[in-house]
Amino acid sequence: MLSEQLGVTLDPALLELAFTHRSYAYESGSKETNERLEFLGDSVLGLIVTEELYKRYPEFDESRLSPLRSGVVNMRALADIARGLQLGQYIRLGKGEEVTNGRDKNSLLADALEALIGAIYMQFGFAQCTEIVRKLITPTMDSAVARGAGLDGKTALQELAASLGKGAPEYIVSEDGPDHDKNFTAVAMLSGQVMSEGTGKSKREAEQVAARAAYEALKTAFPQA
Numbered sequence: 159m160l161s162e163q164l165g166v167t168l169d170p171a172l173l174e175l176a177f178t179h180r181s182y183a184y185e186s187g188s189k190e191t192n193e194r195l196e197f198l199g200d201s202v203l204g205l206i207v208t209e210e211l212y213k214r215y216p217e218f219d220e221s222r223l224s225p226l227r228s229g230v231v232n233m234r235a236l237a238d239i240a241r242g243l244q245l246g247q248y249i250r251l252g253k254g255e256e257v258t259n260g261r262d263k264n265s266l267l268a269d270a271l272e273a274l275i276g277a278i279y280m281q282f283g284f285a286q287c288t289e290i291v292r293k294l295i296t297p298t299m300d301s302a303v304a305r306g307a308g309l310d311g312k313t314a315l316q317e318l319a320a321s322l323g324k325g326a327p328e329y330i331v332s333e334d335g336p337d338h339d340k341n342f343t344a345v346a347m348l349s350g351q352v353m354s355e356g357t358g359k360s361k362r363e364a365e366q367v368a369a370r371a372a373y374e375a376l377k378t379a380f381p382q383a
Contacts, residue, residue, distance in 0.1 A: 160173075160244075160245075163243055164243075164278070165290065165293075166281075168281060172195075172277040172281055173274075174250070175191075175192060175277070176192050176270065176276065177245070177250055177270055177273070177274075178192050179191065179192065179249055179250060179252070179260070179269075180192075180193060181251055181254060181255045185253065192269065193273075193339065194276075195274075195276035195277055195280070196269050196272045196273040197276070198280070199271075199272035199277070200276075202275055202279045202284070202287060202291075203231060203272060204227075204231060206288050206292065206295075207227055207230050207231055207295060208223075208227060209288075210292060210295070210299065211223050211299070214299075221310065225311060225366055226302060228358075228363050228366050228367070229302035230298050230299050232357070232358050232363055232366075233265060233268045233341070233357045233359065233363075233367075234264055234268075234356075234367065235298050236267070236268035236272065237264035237267040237268045238298070239294055239298060240268065241262075241267060243294075245267060245271060246261035246262055246270075249261055249270050265341050269339075275287065275291060278290055278291075310366075311365075311368075312327070312366060312369040314369070314370070315346070315370075315372050315376070318376050318377070319348055322376070322380060324348050324349050327353075327369065328346075328348075329344050329346055329347070329365050329368065329369075331343070331361050331365065333361075341359065342357065342358050342359070342364040343355060344357075344358075344361070344364035344365040344367070345368060346368040346369055348376075353368075353372035353376075354372040354375060355368055355371070356370075
């Protein structure tokens, strides 16, 4: 049960709203979706993660804290947390999203997690919401630090590629979704070869995710570099 995983019992109406995707609302004729809660949860999550990083790493300046935060709150990382909570089974989807495996889409899962955080904040306030979110993000944060996400991904990839004589990385970015809820996908290219792909809520975030993935792939292929 979700309440057991979170350690709190959420108001059923808030919980239902947090998991109501716009595709379901459109098909059912409802005007309520989880987008407002998602908007709120995104801000609450960003503040909690930023405060946690600020306290945990007093030796880091903004240039290291910012990409580290992106390593924790990017779409893929949030979707993985949502999968751990099995949020996919709770999302109310329209038929179109249902048949295209919407319950396992990174974008929908990340949005549902942010909406859930917004609901927790609305019911219990910032202090208790912080305790719950901290437990959810700590493994992701530890993993991000271990992967070197505190480094600027694009800079790290550029320096590594140069040392290997592979030239400067290039990024091809595409976007989809409505203006108020766009998703970006970046493909990192090196010497004309696709190295990795990254997704995010902004062009910069998507490029950083792709760059870090490409950096890790290169470091694995050339451990002596």
